[in-house]
Amino acid sequence: MTDKTVSVADDPAKVEPVAPEAGATMADVPAEAPGESRTDVRTAVSRGGASDGGAATAVSTRAWLKKSSGTWWGRYTVRILSVLVLIGLWHLASTYDFRLLLNFENVPAPGVVGGVLLELLSSDTFYRHIAASVERVAIAFGLATVSGVALGVFMGRIRLVEDVFSPYVEIFRPIPAVAWIPLAILMLPTEQSSIIFITFLGAFFPIVLNTMHGVDQTPKDLVRAARALGASSTSILIHVVLPAALPSIVAGMAIGMGIAWFSLLAGEIISGQYGIGYFTWSSYSLIQYPQIIVGMVTIGLLGTLSTLLVRYGTRPFLRWQR
């Protein structure tokens, strides 16, 4: 383990020179009008070329970064660099025991965490933790989507349904997932169902509210047009209301997915078996700091990936928007 720490210790050497460069460009770009920046780059490059070599490379790198920040790969380069900068700063802070407002004395360095991660990646249990959490989120999110969209549509279409259910939605929605733990254990038969219930609640409310809002915002003229073309109420629901609400539903699903992971972590405190939340929580009890960070990053990545899945999975149905 210590071996790895040393080997990654030269990392800042690689990262550091990039950092101020990237920082400077990111600060520069928004300050200038987009129309101006182009000519600015060109003059900067030609000026740089005429003067001494060191300045020339600095200026041309900057020009390249400015130019490429418009293209998608350029933008992703910036994003990756941004992450590398954070890891670099983290490394410096933990190796030099940074202590000012934030205390990094007991925070393991990225190299240590990376080593633990590699170790975990070669073990079966880590994947079982991930699989258990993914399964719970999938079930809870699936249930939340089906029931959330159904309830949201009815609340958006029928005033009585809205009046009956909106008090519940308003009151239950702000209750944090952790607060549900005791009741979830009391009310539901198994540990698994309690965790799924808590995760479900996290995803459910944003989906209900966004669906309701989307249904409510259906353009009146489109409903009129459909009625004038002979559509029944069911046809209007399928051909007009649902497609009109879909962008809003998808937004609700994306938010719901994020909150589902958030709630899952609270739910998995119950579990004494598997789950990435359980893994993180038990690492805390066992004072395994690198494992905690691995758990945190894994939750972050899984949350991001599943939200992207929602966005890209629904894209074919939203092609008409562009």
Added chain:
Amino acid sequence: MRLGNLWAFGEGPSRKGPVHVGSPGARPETGRIRISDVSIEFNTNGRRNVAVDGADLEVEPGEFICLLGPSGCGKSTLMNAVAGFVEPTAGHVEVDGKRVNGPAPERGMVFQQHSLFPWKSVRKNVAFGPRMAGHSVTESDSIARTFLGMVGLSAYGNHYPSQLSGGMQQRVGIARALANYPDVLLMDEPFGALDAQTRSMMQQNLVDLRQEFHTTIIFVTHDIEEAVFLADRIIVMSASPGRLIEDIRVDLPHPRTHEIVTEPRFVELKKQCLDLIRAETTRAFEQQGQAV
């Protein structure tokens, strides 16, 4: 009978050959509208607002009626009563002896703008009515192709509405309403949101389309020249309360072209409408002044 590409402005292949659309040449028997003593009131913030007051109107089958009046005079409201979207507070509307009590595909509707289903392709938009009427997917598709050809948009069937210009979208809207073979076509300022050039082209194309298509049309507009150019009869409405104040027969020969706008009779009719509208607008202004 030849129903070619009446609406083509150079784009899209034209459709040649016979298409059965209504009965060409002769006046149709269906599409008689009777508006009997219709009043429509709204409650806005607890205040009673009379949008239409005692409207009486009889429209012959195949007639082209323009409802002309200053904005806010209730002309759209009256048309919505014919469409079945608004229930009259008093009186009733009959189409071919049947009382209107809700929207129906026999009364096609063309809106001002943004009324196409943005998530459906242009062809699916036009095929929607036939689908709802119980035609199979393939039948509906071929009906949609026919009517898209009629408005000169055969090449755009697979586009989404957002990929079309405003004028093209309105042509799709007209094709969609016609694909149900309606007895009555209700057009609510359909060219109101278009630029002047496109609007005049659309008017000409509507005139051309009428050579083949004899549906009764109620066309709501506040554009006097548009009304005189298109209509067989212009019904002038007054504002607050909305009353039918004049029934002007436009005795200009059919089919009309835009050269007609300089002819003395056209100018005379236009002036007649203009004077009526101006008097009405002035009166409405004074009334608003008193109310304040």
